[in-house]
Amino acid sequence: MRQTKTILLLATALPLVGVSAPVEAHPHVxxxxxxxxxxxxxxxxxKSLRHLWRFDELFSSTVLxxxxxxxxxKLDDSELKEVADTIFSSLAEYDYFQLVTVNGKEIRMNAPPHLVADITDNQLVVLFESEPPAPIALSGKIDFGVYDPTFYTAIDFSDDANMSVExxxxxxxxxxxRPNPDEAISENQKMLTDAFFNDPTGNDLSKIFAxxxxLTCQS
Incomplete structure (x- = not known):
């Protein structure tokens, strides 16, 4: 079976395009x-987190x-559903790239019920919504991040307004x-070993770059 590391792929292999080399510690998507x-x-x-990801044209054309x-x-409805289902199953192991902490304690979000995939202006667009096990009270410090623990996919918020709460x-x-990469590496030097940069799939230290x-809320 031909295998690739595509989106979402991360360290799992999907039957997409035909790449079997190990993941390197820099983004490809x-x-x-x-x-x-x-x-x-x-x-x-x-109550929930709503995500929208718009992928680069090269990766989008590969998916197409x-x-x-x-x-x-073009991708018809059944083909788009197959894309969405593939992404859905691939990301499950990685909590759908979500990082949520409340006063420093990590909260694991429930899996979204489904994902929606579409091609718009030659780019793959993925949408989904997930909920915490229980609503997270607005108290203390709450952090929300989106990151790929394998470094294979770079999730970028180009404008601060793209991280919104109404x-x-x-x-x-x-x-x-927005962490400074050099400062993040310096502050976590003891944990960032050669093994991490050669194969980050076995840990989640890449969250320091997310x-x-x-949200900081007073009682």
Whole structure:
């Protein structure tokens, strides 16, 4: 079986294009992202996270060629569903690239019920929404990040406005944190071994490089 590391792929192998080399510690796939933090009706807790990822044209064209079963140079509904289902199963092991912490404690989000995939302006677009096990009360410090622990896919928020939360109560502030890579490496030098850079799939230290939305709420 031919194997590749594509999106979402990460360290798992999918029957897509035909690459079997080990993952290297730098991105091969790029996506512009948007994250919307959805609050409960009373604006006292986080209800869900809505994600939109728009992938680079090179990767998108690879997906198009691989999943265009009828060779009509486009993806119909059934082909797009196959793309979405492939991504869905591939990302499950990686918590769908989500990182959520409450006062430093990590919260694992529930798997989204499904993903939606589309091709818009020659780019693959993926959308999904996930919920925490219970609404996250707006208290203390809450961080939201999106990152690929294998470094294979670069998820980029090009504008701070692309990490959004509507209806944030006045006792809360919103900050977008963009770690400086050199500073992150320096501060975590002891943990970032050669083994990590050669094969980061066995750990999640790449989260130190993730852009995060931080909410700080006073009681």
């Amino acid at each position: 790029f996506a512009e992202a948007r994250l919307d933090v959805v609050l409960t009706a009373d604006h006292k807790a986080v 060629m691989e999943f265009d079963k009828n060779s009509d140079r 209806g944030l109560p006045p006792n809360c502030t919103r900050t977008v944190i 852009t995060k939305l931080e």
